[in-house]
Amino acid sequence: MELKKYKLADIAKIEISGVDKKTIEGETPVRLCNFVDVYYNWAITKDKAKRFMIASAKQSEIDRFSIGKGMVAITKDSETKYDIGVATYIADNFDNVVLGYHCALITPNPTIVDGKYLNAFMHTQYIQKYFENNASGSGQRYTLSNDTISNIQVLLPPMEVQRTIGKLLADLDRKIELNRQINDNLEAMAKQLYDYWFVQFDFPNEEGKPYKSSGGAMVWNEKLKREIPQGWHCGTLLDIAEYTNGLACQKYRPTDNNKLPVIKIKEMHDGLSADTEWVKTDIPDDVKVFDGDVLFSWSASLEVMLWAYGNGGLNQHIFKVTSKNGYPRSFYFYQLIHYVGIFKQMAEARKTTMGHITQDHLKQSTIALPPNVDIANKLEEKLCPIFDEIVKNNQEIMALTKQRDELLPLLMNGQASVNSD
Missing domain, CATH: 3.90.220.20 (DNA methylase specificity domains)
Incomplete structure (x- = not known):
């Protein structure tokens, strides 16, 4: 060319x-x-x-x-x-x-x-x-x-080649952006449904009607400083989930091709990249990460996310969050997001750095808990397909981004060309 x-x-x-x-x-x-x-x-x-x-x-x-x-x-x-x-x-x-x-x-x-x-x-x-x-x-x-x-x-x-290459890469980016927009809408829809059930307390009552709006009994809880449904109680984030910290992954460097990418805060934010480090596959099972797992960076970014970029090994400064006492993923996911939001607001009000969240912080948290997990599991049935779609879209975003970035140098130096198909 x-x-x-x-x-x-x-x-x-x-x-x-x-x-x-x-x-x-x-x-x-x-x-x-x-x-x-x-x-x-x-x-x-x-x-x-x-x-x-x-x-x-x-x-x-x-x-x-x-x-x-x-x-x-x-x-x-x-x-x-x-x-x-x-x-x-x-x-x-x-x-x-x-x-x-x-x-x-x-x-x-x-x-x-x-x-x-x-x-x-x-x-x-x-x-x-x-x-x-x-x-x-x-x-x-x-x-x-x-x-x-x-x-x-x-x-x-030549200009015709410029336009063809530019359009191909722009089309890939548009698909990436479309997936992001779809996920924004899915996330907003899921959060709205969760808030309706567990913030406004309009989960379905025994007759299928919204509990609070239909006159469901509410009682004042002194610890929470708010009214909650009768029969509910004040608990903590440690009552609904386990928080497993990652490894010092430098101790587990691979010596062969049996390896997993190391998930650090950068990978949580940006996904896997050429700079991502590697760890042995025979690390403890509780720090292995799979698509759909809830991850929480408890220092620096204080970010809660659904992992979507393939199997990996968890690094320090990140909790893998899993169910405890039968509470489903959507319940502890949104409760944790809400708590982190409050933690950040308090840091901003004090004009201090955000610091980090420890197990002691989680133990001191206060959340409204139902008398059993049945109502949380009913919402999980509705939210699980949405979460799965969000993960799937993020996987496609990563694949398309990788394809775009790999095509870029090949198209620019003439090693690859765009045909009519």
């Missing part, structure tokens, strides 16, 4: 944004596409823009930094040089959406370079190494100068 070489500045306009997050009287209200929005997304769509923060900008800033379909944005400044130069494609046109500071806006010349292709090119290892090697600063802050960005050597195939 014939590739022509261009300097980025010769085929695109480059603008360094300085629009901050402030709202200033007299300026025009705008939505800001910020560093994190660029960093975490292959493409920016109208659905994502609905969640962008509100700020304000001068008209001159709006004229220069408004994002629109076909543009590419990149991160420009960060604490580490590995987080700069991360690109996203602007997939739609927007009203009053402006690129925020610490980012650069690239407007391709559409007669020479396709925006989707340019976005893909900016994700290649070649470009990432270029940014790492040419970033200025050290220790506290790294940045890309206008000259560094302008002098990127862009390799372009």
Whole structure:
């Protein structure tokens, strides 16, 4: 495949944004596409823009930094040089959406370079190494100068090939994003149903009617400082689940191909990657992780999730949460999420770091428990298929992401091509 070489500045306009997050009287209200929005997304769509923060900008800033379909944005400044130069494609046109500071806006010349292709090119290892090697600063802050960005050597195939490659990778990303949206809706639906039953206490009574709304007896509980259904009592998170801490996995390094990926906080947040470490398969069964297991990072991120990325070995600082006294997964999953949310709010109110949650914290927790697990199991029957679908979609997201990332260098250097099928 014939590739022509261009300097980025010769085929695109480059603008360094300085629009901050402030709202200033007299300026025009705008939505800001910020560093994190660029960093975490292959493409920016109208659905994502609905969640962008509100700020304000001068008209001159709006004229220069408004994002629109076909543009590419990149991160420009960060604490580490590995987080700069991360690109996203602007997939739609927007009203009053402006690129925020610490980012650069690239407007391709559409007669020479396709925006989707340019976005893909900016994700290649070649470009990432270029940014790492040419970033200025050290220790506290790294940045890309206008000259560094302008002098990127862009390799372009014919426009028809650019569009074909760009579309294929963008289509894969759209499917990934669609799965995320489906999961957002499934998670919201499951949480709403759980809240209806066990926060509002409108679980079905003996006649199938909502308990509290139909006049079910409620009594004040002094420990919980609220009314709960008659016959219920105050318990703790340790009454409904077991919390098994992970291993110091460096003691279990594999010596052959019988190995499992190590699940650390990074893997909980981002899934498995090329940087994921490995552990022997003959670790204790109670720290082996399977799809659908509930994991809880009790330090740092304080995150509760359904694992969906294949069998693994659990590292320290993460609890594997399993049933106790017959309580089902959905019940202890949402009770734990609620507790972690309160813990974070208290830390924010004290203006302290969030710290970590210990078994003692869990022992001191207070939750409303039914007289038996029957009502929790009835809701589990409804939520289990939803949880399974969420796990399945996350598995597909990981597979599609892997496919996209593996195809990227092959398509860019001509080792693979896109045929009519």
